[in-house]
Amino acid sequence: MNIKITLPDNSMREYPKGSSAMEIAKSISEGLARNVLAAKVNGEVRDLNRPIEEDSSLQLLTWTDAEGKSTMWHSSAHLMAEALEFYYPGIKFWVGPPIQNGFYYDVDFGGQAFSADDLKKIEDKMAELAKQSNAFVRKEISKGDAVNYFTERGDQYKLDLLSNLEDGGITLYTQGNFTDLCRGPHIPHTGYIKAIKLTNVAGAYWKNDSNNPMLTRIYGITFPKKSELDEYLTMLEEAKKRDHRKIGKDMEIFTFDDDVGPGLPLWLPNGGVMIEELERLAKKTEQRAGYSRVRTPHLAKESMYKTSGHLPYYEDSMFPPMECDGEKYYLKAMNCPHHHKIFKELNPSYRDLPIRLAEYGTCYRYEQSGELFGLMRVRALQMNDAHIYCTKDQFAEEFNAVNEMYLKYFRVFGIEKYVMRFSTHAPEKLGKKYVDNPELWKQTEDMVRQVLIDSNIPYIEVPDEGAFYGPKIDVQVWSAIGREFTLATNQVDFAVPARFGLTFRNSNNEMETPICIHRAPLGTHERFIGFLLEHYAGNFPIWLAPQQVSILPISEKFNGYAKKVLQLLRNSDIRGLVDDRDEKIGKKIRDAEIKKVPYMLIIGEKEEAENAVSVRQHGKGDQGSLPIQEFIDRVSKEIQELLDA
RNA sequence: GCCGAUGUAGCUCAGCUGGUCAGAGCUACUGAUUUGUAAUCAGUAGGUCGGGGGUUCGAAUCCCUCCAUCGGCUCCA
Structure with missing residues (x-):
């Protein structure tokens, strides 16, 4: 009897019932059969040698398919487990899944x-076992037999996994001397694994719960070719060079100091310039969008955070309070309550709405010490914050305008890869995790979703991740080295304004509670600049570059003219420096290139005589000579165009 | 906070099992040189080897402890 197999190109072929995907691959081509790792049968990824019993769609997965890679890495985790068990008999295994780059296995070394x-020795053992080309053998087993098997081995971890599995469809996989409870699928045999690198070892809580004991997590990655491993390792080296902590140090953007404290960044002059430029951009953008700027203190009394409802939920993330005049004061971890107080003072009518209060607010959050990470996770942060108070009718338009602002910033910074993470509530948790107002949840979520759809923004919807006071959107971006960041956040709040008794007088002369939109498109200076350092690898667009122009006199004789040029640049708000060291021009150029200064002006006898400058552009080389004013105009225009993106 | 690792001049790093081990390059400073598109030469200066305690005749090197950083976990802008 034959079955019909439909391939991805929609062609159909007939095979005897019970043919395996591997046999089908061989029938198509020897080359394909050599490269195929797993098969997707009717949408389910399976072992290649499992017989196919009915008419099916079939996709043969190779290394170029994400699922092909995962299968190989999953099998690699088993291979690693076998090598570990060889050296450490009696150790227990939890789970060993494939991840974005490679795989890990959680191990209890007892x-x-x-x-x-x-x-290294595990790697070597894995290589040795891989060479043996041991087959991955699948075996279906009853739940009872499985429980017996793992009870006998005293493996409480696999028993724990089993307790959540239904009888039927439980499988064991064995390769060489290692057997594991595993759903599969796996590659046919270990010989497919040609290059192995165990990357690091770390602790991880069992079941990801910090109340549980820690297991040892070992990370690794494997490849079907040695050359691909080499490429991967080179890529890691490159990523290291773009790390914002390294660039930030090299370019003197920021630093930390033991006496100041962990997670409290000091912005060096170059970082100060970047902050000034970002704030200038934000202020201008917000001014045009009808925002008002406010300023609020860095601390407030305990009572305000009780009113806001932040204290019970948030106390652990706030610095401990300071006692003063019999009162407790907290450093603010968020700006919202202060802004709410300002709204209240304004006592607006519906004619005044929307009111948009903006502030680059400084907040302090007591992050756990192990969570601190360069500029990305800090304890003092300045947020591009604003709160928009509006009526329900105004909400969609306001929310859309906020989105437009996000998109403008993405253009200015050339951020092409981003996803909006749309977090919604979970109906069964209303009244517990979420404010109990189903109509408003539905209404605001629908409006937010519609804005996202209308503006064609890529987004993913995640249920049960919203804030307690409303749905939220987190902006996920990827830095050039592939690190994912939550850059900015955008939240709807229909609950806290009520807690503060915020109201406006509506057209019927009744008091009504506004909806509040929290938004921070540029996130915090800390995280945003951290991201930009990696995004641009320090090669900033000229408007953002701490030093825009290096003036390089050929010899000391021209230092005077160089200073004159510098003053002209400064008069036009262009940031420059004169390199008047007694060095040869080649050396000065080299140093300016390393510092990634966008423009170098080489100045000698000819330039001084002609009131000109010779322009060299970073990374592009000699651009010829220009009259000074022409250069200034060109730079000013370039800056304007970048900001008007 | 938890698991593991690391911590030597401003920067990048040598310094193996305790006894010329306090070093190199870059930077900085001084002098010579006055230079045309990615490194001129020479000299000088710089560190109680993260802090504290201990073992030892002797510790950067071994032990304890604290701090910070890094890789993860948890958490998050």
Whole structure:
């Protein structure tokens, strides 16, 4: 009897019932059969050698398919487990999934020491086992037999997994001397794994719960070709060079100091310039969009955070309070309550709405010490914050305008890869995790969703991740080295204004509670500049570059003219420096290139005589000579165009 | 906070199992040189080897502890 197999190109072929995907691959081409790792049968990824019993659609997965990679990495995790068990008999395994780059396995070493120094011998053992081309053998087993098997081995972890599995469809996989409870699928045999790198070892809580004991998590990655591993390692090296902590140090953007404290960044002069430029951009953009700027203190009394409802939920993330005149004061971890107080003072009528209060507010959050990470996770942060108070009728338009602002910023910064993470509520948790107002949840979520759809913004919807007071959108971006960041956040709040008793007088002369939109398109200076450092690898667009022009006199004789040029640049708000060291021009150029200064002006006898400058552009080389004023006009125009994107 | 690792001049790093181990390059400073598109030469200066305690005749090197950083976990802008 034959079955019909439909391939991705919609062609159909007939095979005897019970043919395996591998046999089908061989029938198509030898080359394909050599490269195929797993098969997608009717949408389910499966082992290649499992017989196919009915008419099916079939996709043969290779290394170029994400699912092909995952299958290989999952199998690699098993291979690693086998190597680990060889050296550390009796250790217990939790789970070993494939991840974005490679795989890990969580291991309980039962008190035996294991460190990064031991990775090499495991790698070598894995290579040895891979060469044996041991088949991954799938075996269906009843739940009872499985429980017996793992009880006998005293494996509480696999028993825990089993307790959540239904009888039927439970499978074991064995390769060489290692057997694991596993749903599969796997590659046919270990010989497919040609290059192995165990990247690091770390602790991880069992079931990701910090109340549970820690297991040892070992990360690794494998490839079907040695050359691909080399490429991957080179890529990691490159990523290291773009790390914002390294660039930030090299370019003197920021630093930390033991005496100041962990997570409290000091912005060096170059970082100060970037902050000034970002704030200038934000203020201008917000001014045009009808925002009002306010300023609020860095602390407030305990009572305000009780009113806002932040204290009970947020106390652990706030710095401990300071006692003063018999009162407790907290450093602010968010600007919202202060802004709410301002709204209240304004006592507006519906004719005054929307009211948009903006502030680059400084907040302090007591992040756990292990969470601090360069500029990305800090304890003092300045947020591009604003709160928009509007009526229900105004909400969609206001929300859309906020989105437009996000998109403008993405253009200015050349951010092409982004996703909006739209977090909604979970109906069954109304009244617990979420404010109990189903109509408003539905209404605001529908409006937000519609704005996202209308503006054609890529987004993913995540249920049960909203704030307690409303749905929110987090902007996910990816830095050039592939690190994912939540850059900015945008939240709808229909609850806290009520807690503060915020009202406006509507057209019927009744008091009504406004909806509040929290938004911070540029996130915080800390995280945003951290992101920009990696995004641009320090090669900032000229408007943002701490130093825009380096003036390089050929010899000391021209230092005077160089200073004159510098003053002209400064008069036109262009940031420059004269390199008047007693060095040769080649050296000065080299140093300016390394510092990634966008423009270098080489100045000698000819330039001084002609009131000109010789322009060299970073990364592009000699651009010829220009009259000074022409250069200034060109730079000013370039800056304007970048900001008007 | 938890698991693991690391911490030597402003920067990048040597310094193996305790005894000329306090070093190199870059930077900075001084002098010579006065230079045309990615490194001129020479000299000088710089560190109680993260802090504190201990073991030892002797510790950057071994032990304890604290701090910070890094890789993860948890958490998040």
